[in-house]
Amino acid sequence: ESYLLTVEYWLEDGDVMVNIPCTEIRFHPENPLTTVTLNGAATYAEKTEKGSYLLPAGSGALQRFSSGTERFHAYGYYGADDLQKETQTKESTFPLPIYGMMREDGSGLLAVIEEGAAQATLTEKYSGGASQLTLSFRLLEYGDSSVTAQQTSTVFGGSAYTGNVKVRYRVLESGADVSTLAKEYRDLLKKQGKLMEKPRCKDSLLLELVG
Numbered sequence: 001e002s003y004l005l006t007v008e009y010w011l012e013d014g015d016v017m018v019n020i021p022c023t024e025i026r027f028h029p030e031n032p033l034t035t036v037t038l039n040g041a042a043t044y045a046e047k048t049e050k051g052s053y054l055l056p057a058g059s060g061a062l063q064r065f066s067s068g069t070e071r072f073h074a075y076g077y078y079g080a081d082d083l084q085k086e087t088q089t090k091e092s093t094f095p096l097p098i099y100g101m102m103r104e105d106g107s108g109l110l111a112v113i114e115e116g117a118a119q120a121t122l123t124e125k126y127s128g129g130a131s132q133l134t135l136s137f138r139l140l141e142y143g144d145s146s147v148t149a150q151q152t153s154t155v156f157g158g159s160a161y162t163g164n165v166k167v168r169y170r171v172l173e174s175g176a177d178v179s180t181l182a183k184e185y186r187d188l189l190k191k192q193g194k195l196m197e198k199p200r201c202k203d204s205l206l207l208e209l210v211g
Contacts, residue, residue: 001031012168019115020165022139032140032156036165040134042109043101047129054100054110054181055124057092062178066129073124077117094122096210099133100181108176110184111135115166137165 004026008019020036027033045051045065052062057075076093097117102108113120119137141157170184189195195208 001028003027003033005033005036014170016169016171018165018167018169020137022116022160022165023162025139025160032142032160034140034142034156035136035138037134037136038167040132042169043133045101045103045131049103051101051103053124053131053133054098054102054178055122056094056096056098063124065131066126069126070128071124071126075122075124077113077120077122096185098185099135100176101133102176102178102181106172106174106176108172108181110170110172110181112168112170112185112188113166114168115164116161119161119163119165135167137161 004024006021006024008017008021010017018038025033043053047066049065051065053065055061055063055075073092077097078095079093097113097120098111099122100108100110113135116137119139121136121138123134123136125132125134138161140160142154144152145155147153168188170188172180172184186195189210190197194210196206
């Protein structure tokens with residue numbers, strides 16, 4: 001089987017942009033492409049490195065690099081998918097379409113999922129002392145159906161995701177911490193017109209929820 005997958009890269013205001021137009025994906029219907037995983041090399045950390053991952057669960061969580069025990073966690077965005085409860089490994093969900101990392105030397109990375117976050121899963125893996133985050137996008141729903149007691153068959157959904165998969169990577173060379181990453185994301189939302197510079201009225205409480 002062969003698959004046709006278009007991936008677009010460009011620079012935008014110093015950020016590395018990655019886009020996959022899913023309408024251009026081609027595959028054989030009897031062997032469909034169900035998931036696309038982006039290269040997670042930028043978040044790889046050796047067991048000797050010190051730093052933390054930013055995982056936007058709850059009020060914001062920091063997870064140290066290179067945990068002493070092997071672990072595998074998968075997080076969904078914008079809430080759990082009830083259709084996948086039987087097989088999903090998600091232990092938490094992220095209300096904001098971001099993740100990041102901060103190294104001891106002050107360098108860091110902020111990743112913002114600008115399109116396709118509802119299809120995304122962030123995997124946090126620790127093995128042999130090293131650690132890494134990988135981002136995957138589910139293009140087609142599928143599940144196992146029991147034909148007989150000894151036989152199962154994989155059933156695929158009738159339609160695939162047709163939007164874009166678009167991720168912005170912002171690299172910080174120094175001063176990367178939680179506050180800095182939060183400010184970078186806040187400033188980006190303001191620039192894109194998704195957050196206001198000032199409240200509409202000084203005498204009222206304004207609560208804006210993104211996602």
